[in-house]
Amino acid sequence: MDFVASGRAGGMAEQIIVAFEGEGSGVDDLSWGQLDLWMAMRRQNSWLPLGGAVALPAGTSLADVVENLRYLMSRYQPMRTRLRFDADGRPSQVVSSSGEIALDVVDAGDDDPAQIAEAMRRRYEETEYDFVTQWPLRMGVVVRAGLPTHLVIIMCHLVADGSGAALMIAELDARETAPIKGMQPLEQARWQRSPAGVRQNQAALRYWERLLRTIPARRFAGSDDRRQPRHWRGEFRSLALQLATQAIADRAGMDASPVLMAVYAMALHRMTGINPVVFRPTVNNRFRPGLADVVCTVAESGLCALDVAGVPFPEALTRTRQAAMASYKHAYFHPVDVDDLIARVAQERGPDFDIGCFYNDRRITTRAGSAGPTPTSAQIRDALSGSQTTFRWTIRQDDPFERLFVHIDDVADAVQITVFMDTHFVSPGDAEAFLYGIEEIAVEAALELVPHPS
Structure with a gap:
């Protein structure tokens, strides 16, 4: 291992230069998934870093960490991808077959290793x-004392979407050596220019234009509480929401x-009063040929319109399944x-036209319903009344989010909803009421479906 000394706040630091070599190289257009992420990064003025800091298992050696980094860089083409821009600023993907990367090594000394790792995470981001x-x-x-205690990994979102990142972590843990599966981004870009890719794009454009x-x-009806900084993020956690959605899914026999x-x-209709509600669900696209097991970003935001005004929940669920399938397709x-199409339609329909409402269900472990018995009505009520729902504002910033963006995640014993919003369109009060409304609607629907004990 080659060490290079460097200065870092919070402890003595060195760098280990790690060489890597992997299959595949070339230059091509960005794939559709990469380009969708690139455009989102431009809108949000962020490179959308992903990752974090974690404690390492006892017995992990520095050589283990080095080999894990080498494995990631060697196995996955997106890790070896940088961008090239033409005179008009149009990006291309550049995949290298080999190179070197630095691993930062910070000695915590007498300081708390967890705090040093957190400072490193912030610096990376x-x-x-x-x-x-x-x-x-x-x-x-x-x-500390020569033994690794914490690992910090931050990557650009262009490397992988949520499903791709989960697959990459699983393969790293297993040290998978089987050949890479699926179409890599270079191959995706070639397919997207093919007659089949052109047909897929044209069909999508027809669907989008009809809805637009x-x-x-x-x-949105508009905000009566515009704030500065303008863009806020909040975090909502609810055990009752988890139990209620699991109970409904189990009773309905569905995901x-x-x-x-x-x-x-x-809940969106309740907040805005607008019907049908229209939002852009994040679609992982891994049901498509060649994309199921690929580590890269293939997800894109679809377009979904749902008429849920005044209908009972079972009917709303039926309509959701039908509309979601069309959106995913x-x-x-x-x-x-698609951006050009949106701009043309917006010019014709007037300055109020927008579709800046996004929904991203990133759950993995709870999407298939409960692993054990169906939650009972008593369990749902206990969770609702037991102060196991929390909400807090986490970030206020000037850099833009979308007008409303909701992420759904797995956490221990709860569903977590992270809401990003522009307070000039959705007020803080409306956003908080919207999140509690999601819980309320789910609980009401579950209690109607789940049998009460006699």
Whole structure:
């Protein structure tokens, strides 16, 4: 291992230079998934870093950490991908077959290793990323008395979407050596220019244009509490919501994803008064040929319109499943073509037209319903009344989010909803009421479906 000394606040630091070599190289257009993420990064003025700091298992050696970094860089083409820009600023993907990357090693000394790791995480996330010259992964390890205690990994979202990241972690843990599966981004870009790719894009554009010309022009009624900083993020956790959605999914014999989407749509209608509700669900696109097991970003935001005004929950759920299937089918497209279409329709329909409402269900462990018995009505009521629902505002910033973006995640014994919003369109009070409304609607629907004990 080659060590390079460097100065770092919070402890003595060195760098280990790690060489890597893997299959595949070349230059091509960005794939549709990459381009969709690139455009989101431009809108939000962020390179959308992913990752965090974790404590390492006892017995982990520095050599283990080095080999894990080498494995990631060697196995996955997106880890070896940088960007190239033409004279008009149009990006291309540049995949290298080999190279070197630095692993930061920080000796905590007498300081708390967890605090050193957290400081490293913040530094990695807050330091600007050079898409042209830097690899899209930043990795560091905190050591005490020569033994690694914490690992910090931050990567650019262009490397992988949520499903791709989960697959990458599983393969790293297993040290998978089987050949890489699925179409890599270079191959995806070639397919997307093929006759089959052109047909897929044209079908998606027809679907989008039909909806864009018929949906209500506005997504939000407007905010009466505009704040500065303008863009806020909040975090909501609810055990009752988890139990209620699991109970409904179990009783209906389906995946929990459409259950929560139906609840979300009904709460959105309650908040805005606008019908049908229109939002952009994140679609992982891994049901498509060649994309199921690929580590990269293939997810795109579809378009879904749902008429849920005044209908009972079972009917809303049926409508959600039907509308979601149509949205998923047409959520694989050239993002520039869709953006151009949106701009043309918006110019015709007036300045109030927007579709800046997003929904991203990132759950993995709870999407298939409960692993054990169906939650009972008593359990749901106990969770609702037992102060096991929490909400807090976490970030206020000037850099933009979308007008409303909701992420759904697995956490221990709860569903977590992270809401990002523009307070000029959704007030803090409305956003908080919206989140509690999601819980309320789910609980009411579950208690109607789940038998009461006699």
